[in-house]
Amino acid sequence: MLRLSKVLRDSVFSTVLYASLLSVVSTMLITAGCSSRRHKSHPSSSITITTASLPDATEGVAYSYTL
Known part of the structure; x- marks a missing residue:
């Protein structure tokens, strides 16, 4: 009987x-x-990205900016 209850x-x-x-x-x-x-x-x-804090750039000329 115990085996049957375990199976169930x-x-x-x-x-x-x-x-x-x-x-x-x-x-x-x-x-x-x-x-x-x-x-x-x-x-x-x-x-369109508009930046007010960076200086004007010239196309093809690299520049650096320190924060």
């Missing part, structure tokens, strides 16, 4: 473990499937 206890544990694993894997697959939608990409615009 182990089978219940295995069933709960596999059901939990199946639930987690299913959730991950559904989430990955739903999140792979294509998003509209916006055209890249050119970036």
Whole structure:
């Protein structure tokens, strides 16, 4: 009788473990499937950087600046 109760206890544990694993894997697959939608990409615009603290530069001439 003890052996039967051990087998039943182990089978219940295995069933709960596999059901939990199946639930987690299913959730991950559904989430990955739903999140792979294509998003509209916006055209890249050119970036303009304006610096007020650096001296004026001449194109092609190197200069140094100490902070």
